[in-house]
Amino acid sequence: MEAPEGAVTRLLDQWRDGSDDALNELMPLVYSELHRIAERHLVNERESPTLQATMLIHEAYMKLVGANVEWEGRKHFLAIASKNMRRVLVDHARSRSRVKRGGPDAVSVTLTNAIADQGSDQVDIIAVDVALEKLAAFDKRGAEIVEMHFFGGLTYDEIAELMDISAATVHRDLRTARSWLYNELKAD
Amino acid sequence: MKPERWRRIQLLFERAVELDAASRARYLDEACRGDPHLRDEVNALLRAEDAAGKDEFLDRAVRDAARDFAQKDISAGERFDEYRLVRELGSGGMGAVWLAERADGEYSALVAIKLVRGGFANSEVERRFRVERQILADLAHPNIARLIDGGTADDGMPYIVMEFVDGKPITLWARDAELSLEQRLTLFRTVCDAVQHAHRSLIVHRDLKPPNILVAPDGVPKLVDFGIAKMLAPGPGAFQTVSMVRPMTPWYASPEQIAGDRITVATDVYALGLLLFELLTGRHPFGGDRAAFLEVRRRILEETPPLPSEAAAAFEGRPPGILPRNLKGDLDAIVMRALQRQPEHRYASAAELGEDIRRFIDGEPVLARGPSWAYQASRFARRYTAPVTIAGSAIVLLVALATFWAVRLVDQRDLARSRADRLAQAVAVLAGHDSTPPSQERALDDADALLAAATTLLDNARYPEAEDVARSAVATLGSAVSPSNPVLAHALAVVGRALAQQGRLDDAEPFLVRAFDTLSADDAADPDLLRDARNWLADLLAAAGRSAAADSVRATG
Numbered sequence: 001m002e003a004p005e006g007a008v009t010r011l012l013d014q015w016r017d018g019s020d021d022a023l024n025e026l027m028p029l030v031y032s033e034l035h036r037i038a039e040r041h042l043v044n045e046r047e048s049p050t051l052q053a054t055m056l057i058h059e060a061y062m063k064l065v066g067a068n069v070e071w072e073g074r075k076h077f078l079a080i081a082s083k084n085m086r087r088v089l090v091d092h093a094r095s096r097s098r099v100k101r102g103g104p105d106a107v108s109v110t111l112t113n114a115i116a117d118q119g120s121d122q123v124d125i126i127a128v129d130v131a132l133e134k135l136a137a138f139d140k141r142g143a144e145i146v147e148m149h150f151f152g153g154l155t156y157d158e159i160a161e162l163m164d165i166s167a168a169t170v171h172r173d174l175r176t177a178r179s180w181l182y183n184e185l186k187a188d
Numbered sequence: 189m190k191p192e193r194w195r196r197i198q199l200l201f202e203r204a205v206e207l208d209a210a211s212r213a214r215y216l217d218e219a220c221r222g223d224p225h226l227r228d229e230v231n232a233l234l235r236a237e238d239a240a241g242k243d244e245f246l247d248r249a250v251r252d253a254a255r256d257f258a259q260k261d262i263s264a265g266e267r268f269d270e271y272r273l274v275r276e277l278g279s280g281g282m283g284a285v286w287l288a289e290r291a292d293g294e295y296s297a298l299v300a301i302k303l304v305r306g307g308f309a310n311s312e313v314e315r316r317f318r319v320e321r322q323i324l325a326d327l328a329h330p331n332i333a334r335l336i337d338g339g340t341a342d343d344g345m346p347y348i349v350m351e352f353v354d355g356k357p358i359t360l361w362a363r364d365a366e367l368s369l370e371q372r373l374t375l376f377r378t379v380c381d382a383v384q385h386a387h388r389s390l391i392v393h394r395d396l397k398p399p400n401i402l403v404a405p406d407g408v409p410k411l412v413d414f415g416i417a418k419m420l421a422p423g424p425g426a427f428q429t430v431s432m433v434r435p436m437t438p439w440y441a442s443p444e445q446i447a448g449d450r451i452t453v454a455t456d457v458y459a460l461g462l463l464l465f466e467l468l469t470g471r472h473p474f475g476g477d478r479a480a481f482l483e484v485r486r487r488i489l490e491e492t493p494p495l496p497s498e499a500a501a502a503f504e505g506r507p508p509g510i511l512p513r514n515l516k517g518d519l520d521a522i523v524m525r526a527l528q529r530q531p532e533h534r535y536a537s538a539a540e541l542g543e544d545i546r547r548f549i550d551g552e553p554v555l556a557r558g559p560s561w562a563y564q565a566s567r568f569a570r571r572y573t574a575p576v577t578i579a580g581s582a583i584v585l586l587v588a589l590a591t592f593w594a595v596r597l598v599d600q601r602d603l604a605r606s607r608a609d610r611l612a613q614a615v616a617v618l619a620g621h622d623s624t625p626p627s628q629e630r631a632l633d634d635a636d637a638l639l640a641a642a643t644t645l646l647d648n649a650r651y652p653e654a655e656d657v658a659r660s661a662v663a664t665l666g667s668a669v670s671p672s673n674p675v676l677a678h679a680l681a682v683v684g685r686a687l688a689q690q691g692r693l694d695d696a697e698p699f700l701v702r703a704f705d706t707l708s709a710d711d712a713a714d715p716d717l718l719r720d721a722r723n724w725l726a727d728l729l730a731a732a733g734r735s736a737a738a739d740s741v742r743a744t745g
Contacts, residue, residue: 089253123245125253138189150246175205175241176198179233182240 012076031084033060075162082152090129131184142177200230267291298352323698331382333412353410355402359466368509372467373545380542382411387453396459397440443489443529454531461526469500470507493527495520518548521556631668635661635675642682655686674713677706681721688728700725
């Protein structure tokens, strides 16, 4: 059986050469690796309040691709990883909220000891996901830039190179997309 | 939206965002001629631009989600010390709340355990958490849910054990029980009393709102989460990281909380005003609609709330037992006084607010309608600076006289005591009514004089009097200086010492711990004050039989 790093490098190359099948194979690999790493941090990083999504992605990259892949490969990996990071986090949040709402005591929660709404400062990742979908319907590029920057930790320059646009355009798109998302989320 | 339209909006935004306000309006007038909707959309983006950049909401969303992912699922049956988790009551950004029972079968008490997500950022936060916990644990009142215990689980997650209150939010209770106007007011007074009790111990709730004021099936209201907001983000750092603790939906935030200004007892008075408004009208003064974050902020900071009588008249969902004309006048005035945007224009305390409600119920004239003493005084002060300063010194003089009588006339002990008592009362009344914000210098001057008196009383073994006068010093400083102010720490130390000398060791400890912590963290602290605070804390620990702790405190010297 092929070592995972070899497989991922090969798939990345194929995807770059235009193979959508390669991408379809690549996605679940990256997804499960990110998931696995995130779960492991559950044990080790408990005391650290910030578990950086970017750190996870970097670790997944080192694991799946290895250090010796040229930038071309790396940036494509980062694009895929951003998408998967979003999925990992949103899937997890969805499964949690299902568990919570499903319980027999779901109704009485609000009536008993409603201390938990303390943390209303939290921005719900599921709401972000839904809003990003909406945005993508009329601004696909803006939504992708948001995804890469915030979920994947890519810099403007990296995004610019990856999308073959100028860094100034990345900045402009991000700015309007972010303001739109802000209004969308705060209206809820 | 069509991609083309979005592209158009983007272009207009990019141009407009570079312009100043006046040219921006002109530009948009021109560019959006005939399409006001387009203009609205561009404007909405422009308004959000600044906040969206500063708020870092997307960074937070991803970071919080990643942290959530890392958080182990907690399940029923797990144990925290002697408690076993029964079921989750709810969860939110800061963590989760579980119903739990005693696992050791000692007695069957139900508690609520609050699990704090993410652990402590550093050991300083953890230390403050402990100090706060101790202070809150000392807060005993029948209408305040007791903080029972707290600690850190094996894996470093902090938790707080609280009395479990099986009740409904007060506004729902009032609705479902179809309370009359008078019943609502009586219930509200009880809440004011409980808040005042906590304020006397220098604890501000900071997050008073209907879900935190629960009414049990027997009709007794209980406040939950007292001081918890501060405990979870304690210390001066709490103000720097204000975006973390500032609620996202700020319906129950005061103007000073939204502006990131200092939080005092007046913050709770404002929240009580909101609650009273809701109890009287059935709705929130700034509308219960799903307005956007920025809009709510703006309304709280800029708009004057409607009069309750008018709001109730215009609202079909108002409580059936309430007639708008019964709110007109006195109750309108009381609510508006509590909801003043400037903290110093509100009631000076929860007790004053509760007292005005009592006056209304008993048919006496309410203070809120008369010319506001504080307001008049502040206007007076602006016109006649000199006489008012003298009035300020009068407090100091009274204290000096009280001390004199209390200490010198030892052979007329009883007479001296009664005079000292009366003067102490006069001081307390003056300090309590002087709700114009004292300048920091004046507060410090007054506190110095009070502390000199308190120390003299302490040296003469006049412990209860020393305690009273030192508490006045604390109250004087409370709303004028930062929590880490060394004079405040000194005042807390004297209160603690005076309590300890009266044998009230448990009451004394939080004061001395807080004083010692503040002074020992302050490099510029007066070494004499630090030495006193250290020795007094060590004495207390030794007296409580905790000699190892006493030694380790002494060893810091």
